[in-house]
Amino acid sequence: MTMNGETEENLKDLFEKLLNSEQAVEDIEKGERILRESAAPEPDDELIADIKAEITASLLHKKENAFVYKAAAIAAGFIILAIISVKLFETKIVQPPKPAxxxxxxxxxxxxxxxxxxxxxxxxxxxxxxxxxxxxxxxxxxxxxxxxxxxxxxxxxxxxxxxxxxxxx
Amino acid sequence: MAKNDDLARIISGCKSGNAESFSELVDIYSSRLYGYFYRLTGNRESSDDLLSELFVKLVGKIRSFKGGSFEGWLFKIASNIFYDYLRDKQQQKKLFDAQKNLFEPEEVTYAKESDDERIDELQTQLGKLDTDTRELIMLRFYSQASFKEIAAMRSEPIGTTLSKLHRGLKKLQKLMEQK
Known part of the structure; x- marks a missing residue:
């Protein structure tokens, strides 16, 4: 692992511009070397499998929730439509003409x-x-x-x- | 490291709720994220929990990623999770100390978190740095984000980030030489 990776920056320029120190670049490089030489442990395969299973369960739960919300939204839409229709129908009923x-x-x-x-x-x-x-x-x-x-x-x-x-x- | 096109495809798949794409994301980033958590907590069990928490959170958060550096975005979430963990731990410690003073006046020796683990020298020396500096060093090392991105993540000027990192790595180097 490198510290800079694909977002490589010119440390020398950056440090000279901001900290005005060439020594800082050297210190940083030495520090990076120490980190590279002592690698951290890797996650267990079992942990990775558990995480993947957890993600799948979480996605499934999300899809179920999305379905319930969608069904509720559609039902609510129908109810609103029905209420509007009833209201419109009521206002359209013609009152019988009053006697002359x-x-x-x-x-x-x-x-x-x-x-x-x-x-x-x-x-x-x-x-x-x-x-x-x-x-x-x-x-x-x-x-x-x-x-x-x-x-x-x-x-x-x-x-x-x-x-x-x-x-x- | 996934190429940009591959990563864009994977992220797009994740946004559509594709389990296979999430699986690829886990394969790409689990090692680096685990290293980040492990170097900060010094404990495998906590690192396991934090890594799981991160990926499960990612399922809900992936749609909020609107482009830019994915690593920067991902490690920002990781950093927030770490600080939440730290806060919980501090609160637990306070509660524990209060309980201890109330009910157990005699000194009791408690097992350290990492007694059952092989603690490498770097981990020991990292423990001597303050949390903020340690987090900055690990963020830079494992996220591979640029200094500009890291400064933005930490909401501080780039000069501050650079000088903090410089001081931290210099101190770490000295500590490692003194061992």
Whole structure:
């Protein structure tokens, strides 16, 4: 074994430049010689075999860990994808259109049980319905001198037409 | 010594997790690394442990090698492992001394680490140098890294590295002559 090996440096130049001493180069060379002459023991073959076996086991363990991490990452990816899909699906569900009546009447009035309390317009509407109701009864019993049954049927047909026209807008 | 192309191929194989490439790396460097550890610890058992620890650590660390001198990089890890070992040993010694003072007031003779081994003269004289100088001499000798690389590894100016090495080797030479 040489001290310099393939990264050989010009010791003389280096020492002269940095330490300004030729003697230093000689001291270093003598020291190197001592180290070369007394070689350290070599590692046992058994130790080398053990180290190689340990490395193989360590590599195997690393590969197993890498597989587990990869599988976990893929599973996590799928879960995230599923969550995103569900969220997207939920936001895409179209809410049913509100009845057109909502546009004509305020929501509170539409949903109220006590129409008469919901304002003047609603009270007038209730009165009108009552009036139609009593007119219908009168016609049904022929109080206004007409054929009650026919008149009621005609009225109903007319109301149905009005109703369908109303919803068509 | 592996040629640069061979070494590059082996390192690339190691980075891919190839056991055969690691095996080649062990064959190339185990002797030098073992010598480095042995000269620093003076003990075969500790050197065995440190060499094993180094190569197992290398499996996890090889991907962090980004080029440059592989020997420099490898011996830097070896140096860190040695200093960790030294710290553990010092802590154990402190604990041991504390225990000894508490429970065993009488002087007890303990067997030295290397009693069962043939200690060569160089090892004895190396033991008389301070740890830092001994580590520097061994790092230079076994890693075969340039002074510039060694200075970088030790985070000190190249002039400091050179003068420390010079003083250390001169002292070692004197110690060997006095034996």
């Amino acid at each position: 009546s909502n546009l004509i009447m305020p929501k509170a009035v539409w949903e109220s049980e006590r129409l008469a309390d919901d304002g003047a317009d609603s009270a007038a509407l209730v009165d009108e319905v009552k009036q139609i109701e009593s007119d219908l009864l009168a016609m049904q019993f022929g109080e206004n001198g007409s054929n009650g049954y026919e008149t009621v049927t005609e009225m109903e047909t007319e109301l149905t037409e009005i109703n369908s026209d109303f919803w068509k807008g």
